[in-house]
Amino acid sequence: MAIKIEHLTHIYNEGMPFEKKALDDINIDVAKGEFIGIIGHTGSGKSTLIQMFNGLLKPTSGNVIINGRDIHGNGVNKKEVRQQVGLVFQYPEYQLFEMTVYEDVAFGPKNLGLSEEEIKARVEYGCKAVGLDESYYAKSPFELSGGQKRRVAIAGVLAMNPNILILDEPTAGLDPKGRNELFVQLKKMHEELGLTIVLISHSMEDVARYVDRLLVLYKGKKAYEGTPREVFAHGIELEKIGLLCHRLDIL
Numbered sequence: 001m002a003i004k005i006e007h008l009t010h011i012y013n014e015g016m017p018f019e020k021k022a023l024d025d026i027n028i029d030v031a032k033g034e035f036i037g038i039i040g041h042t043g044s045g046k047s048t049l050i051q052m053f054n055g056l057l058k059p060t061s062g063n064v065i066i067n068g069r070d071i072h073g074n075g076v077n078k079k080e081v082r083q084q085v086g087l088v089f090q091y092p093e094y095q096l097f098e099m100t101v102y103e104d105v106a107f108g109p110k111n112l113g114l115s116e117e118e119i120k121a122r123v124e125y126g127c128k129a130v131g132l133d134e135s136y137y138a139k140s141p142f143e144l145s146g147g148q149k150r151r152v153a154i155a156g157v158l159a160m161n162p163n164i165l166i167l168d169e170p171t172a173g174l175d176p177k178g179r180n181e182l183f184v185q186l187k188k189m190h191e192e193l194g195l196t197i198v199l200i201s202h203s204m205e206d207v208a209r210y211v212d213r214l215l216v217l218y219k220g221k222k223a224y225e226g227t228p229r230e231v232f233a234h235g236i237e238l239e240k241i242g243l244l245c246h247r248l249d250i251l
């Protein structure tokens with residue numbers, strides 16, 4: 001199992017007047033090599049949940065087991081966990097700051113203290129995976145389109161060579177063409193690299209085409225889980241909670 005979440009509950013500002021239970025007794029299993037989508041409204045707990053996957057947040061209670069190890073167990077190196085689990089935040093292009101695409105993608109591997117040769121191999125791996133060829137290397141990230149900037153950011157995370165990739169709303173703010181292209185690329189990457197991918201989205205319609213399994217969060221709880229077809233069988237309930245706008249013709 002790549003990711004195993006057991007009875008995970010997270011309360012922000014516990015004991016304070018404005019405490020907030022963001023996650024409530026969540027159980028999740030993600031198999032190695034699976035591509036799963038997490039769907040939910042704003043505030044349903046999606047970003048809180050994925051920050052648990054690489055130990056950025058420590059749960060109030062419950063366990064997070066990554067590649068068979070409890071990441072909050074004794075003697076577990078958090079840095080190592082963060083290398084295994086690559087996290088692409090929402091609007092990651094705001095974190096691009098180097099002069100060239102190459103330098104930007106190389107930033108993480110450089111911090112690992114790798115040799116120039118190994119860094120170059122990591123940059124090539126990351127860029128190739130997201131469909132950016134060498135002609136992009138010398139470009140400034142700032143002269144690229146929104147979709148291309150996002151690819152650079154994802155390449156930077158892949159250059160750390162994670163085996164699990166988590167993406168928080170990777171297509172937010174892109175136009176329909178850019179969204180579609182990025183999804184197709186992620187699907188291709190998933191198949192070619194054998195990565196485990198967890199993708200967060202507001203939109204059922206967007207992700208259902210690409211993922212093996214969907215997980216619906218509602219007010220911090222796991223409401224539904226299954227293949228897109230199984231989840232869409234709950235059409236009426238999904239409509240009630242506002243997660244399905246129109247009938248799908250894709251299934």
Ligand SMILES: Nc1ncnc2c1ncn2[C@@H]1O[C@H](COP(=O)(O)OP(=O)(O)OP(=O)(O)O)[C@@H](O)[C@H]1O
Pocket residue numbers: 012013020021022040041042043044045046047048049
């Ligand atoms: N750092 C924080 N401190 C206090 N409360 C927080 C914090 N981060 C999130 N919350 C609250 O926890 C709940 C879950 O938030 P979270 O960001 O995980 O939701 P989300 O599903 O990612 O939403 P969105 O779709 O808007 O990104 C919300 O009610 C939010 O206000």
Ligand SMILES: [Mg+2]
Pocket residue numbers: 046047048168
């Ligand atoms: Mg969020």
